[in-house]
Amino acid sequence: MRNPAALLPWLVLVGLAIGLPEFAASALEKHKNAYATMMYMGTPRDYEFYIALRVLLRSLARLKVDADLVVIASKDVPQKWVSAMENEDGARVVSVENVENPYRNQANFDKRFMLTLNKLYAWSLVEYDRVVMLDSDNLFLDKTDELFQCGQFCAVFINPCIFHTGLFVLQPSEEAFNGMLKQLKDGRENPDGADQGFLVGYFHELLEKPMFKPGRNGTRQDGYFRLPLGYQMDASYYYLKLKWNIPCGPNSVITFPSAPWFKPWYWWSWPVLPLGLTWHERRRAVLGYADDLPHLISHTAVFLILLATVRLCLSRICIRRTSDKTAATAFASSLYPFIMKCFLFFLILASITIPFFVIPRTVHPLLGWTLYLAGSSAFMVVVANAFFLPLLPALTPSIGIAGALFVMAFPAYNDGVVRALAIWAYSFLSAPFAWSSVSRMMNSIQVSFNREAIFASRPGELPLPQFMKVY
Template sequence: MMGCPPAAGRRLAAAAALLCLLVASSASAAEHKALLQAAKGDELQGRRHHRHAYAAMMYMGTPRDYEFYVAVRVMMRSLARVGADADRVLIASDDVPRDWVRAMREEDGMRVVVVENLKNPYEGNLGGMNRRFKLTLNKLYAWSLVDYERVVMIDSDNIFLQNTDELFQCGQFCAVFINPCYFHTGLFVLQPSMDVFNGMLHDLEIGRDNSDGADQGFLVGCFPDLLDKPLFHPPENGTKLNGTYRLPLGYQMDASYYYLKLHWHVPCGPNSVITFPSAPWFKPWYWWSWPILPLGLSWHKQRWDDLGYAAEIPMVLMELLMYIAIIAITKLARPQMTKLCYNRRPEKQSALVQGLIKLAGIVALVAAYAIPFFVIPCTVHPIMGWSMYLFGVLTLSLVVINVFQLPPLAVLTAWLGIIGMLFAMANPWYHDGITRILAVVGYAFCSAPFLWASIVRVLDSLQTMLERDPFFPRLGEPAQETEFSKLY
């Protein structure tokens, strides 16, 4: 066997050592680059910390995008409050504002996964207000979260009352039946799988039957036999089940059930999650939903504790200043308003003009009660919202009273009735929901005659005003001062 000379061996050993050093350095650089790329990706989408996740979705294009943004943040924070041991993932469409994404990632601790909106082939089946469900098929992206063993997909109109991590022990698909025939997609458990996800995309392409044109009808078609499956009971040893299961009602309690007893007690399962699948105008975050829906205070308490109302308070203050300015201007302009109402021209107004003036008075009264409702921030705290509404109605009603010379008590009867209705609904001593409903109906029945009398009084006052001297001077003709106006 021939060997290398000693000097050549040393040179060869040195070269080998240098080569190993270069390889190690190159590997270290590649690893460092990979870590930087991973860190960059982690900054964009968030890193997986747990084996399981609670996931919600957000998309744009509805009139209430901001409201659902706030709702998602409150719901996700409520999961942290009940001690959920899982990641919180948001499936966000690529047009969600970047500052919203940043807030949810950095302030709320969510992992944000940005996706493209799935084309809805059933869009033609959506009519009217249901068009807001056009992009709910984005829920299917939950099956693409293959970093997780189980995912609980949830809607933003849920309130978590206690920890529900036992749901991660459920099978490949589990959902709650709050409807006798169809399960509800406001909360369901799934096992992520790219094969299932791609199969669902294929079903969208071929146009699988969909009863409602949204995610509800599509998923019911994917799992048509769920009603016949066994009820989920979490194994005590913590193992995961396989297959599909029905979830007990306590995991998706329709808020409508609450109002029968004014408390929760579902004996066949945990009282864990409240959902609000009712009319979209009565979600728990809207200020006007309380005290019609007392559970709204629970939602706002969570928001107060976690997020506060920093975004809405400046708008409320500006609105308050606007109403104060309107009151001041009305007070200063009142003498001029009176001069408009009394003019010595002898001819009478035509019946058409009188009818238009009376209609203008009625429209002004309706506007005084309607306008404040629409200018208040939708997700402000109910106490602040109702206070601003009542103050706004009072302010605009005073304007109408001064312009049309109406009796104040008659105009403000409905205002006083609203205050009484709030107290009747918010009474904390009702034993159950039936008693509450009967009390509210009784109050409405007793107050209806007063409201009717005030309407008649306002119409009579408008007619009396029109039967006086003509209402307005002719165009281009200077108004003549009367003895009455000189009193001002």
């Protein structure tokens, strides 16, 4: 061959003809099973559940599960979020219409559960042999692919009589899916109006079924089974021993069904609940905190503007001089000191609570508590300067909270009982200091009022009240 280079295009074409079908087949290959979760909109907590869902997806991917990751998303989920879950988290997003909740007018209905019946769409994923349906507040400690060996429906009984729907195994079926939707229309009884009550009623015979034990050869089982507690360990059980140790089964998944305001992604959940830091360490490892940065900057700006506004308002209110004797008499009245003390108490309470609500909920606990203590202290310094209060007593709330956090986060407790006793002892010992600080601040204000009462009885212009000087 005079020109070997001329053969190169032909060799490339032959290679592509041989390799492309195999490559395409592998690229299009789907798993027989899936881990599924759901995402819907319409609550004040949409963003935090989006973050929690992404941490769940990436945690499963990091465990190298042998299954597809599926998100059942309502059609109003922002496209930006859908793209992130598909392109960055490797999930398959299935867009669905919200299931109308026929129980929304029940007396005990909680609006948080308005759209949780979307979970029934898991039965419509008929391209899979088995689906493990998950809530976004599950923390996986280990791989759980053996669950795909379970039967047509399997769940964990956290409550001795009621199984939990934060994790369950199902065999998809159009017939079952349509039957469930029909029972919704027929008004099947549902004690809580959510997916939990509906599924517990639908699979009421599960309590009498045997415990699931995965086979060594991976054979799929038929029927209904109860799952061992280790697949849905209620986080509240953890705090008795501050560790997990279930010898009769797996220690694979922790769930957080109780206390909705103490989900693990809230920055304030740690160190109140030690597992909050475990969840955030998982988030830091698999997702990071870049998504929270714009929220953090905007919320910090809001707090700074609020702090400047409070300072300005106190300045305008407090530095006003008066030469009116009627006003002077008002200063000396018995009602005015009481009003000002109530106002001071309100400002102290505001310094404790406002930073709590301004900080983005899903930031890392160490950053969240640092911002909280800094914001609370800054607010209180403004109040102390406005009322000429002694600074150390004014900062007592922030110092006390910092001490409580240290006591709760101390790592050497043997169990949850010792930890609770330590917190109680700290509260008992710090109570006199807190009371002393409050008394000193109130006495400081009372001294200013007494001084003004003396000047109010004299003719002429009143001096600038001490408790009304600002900077």
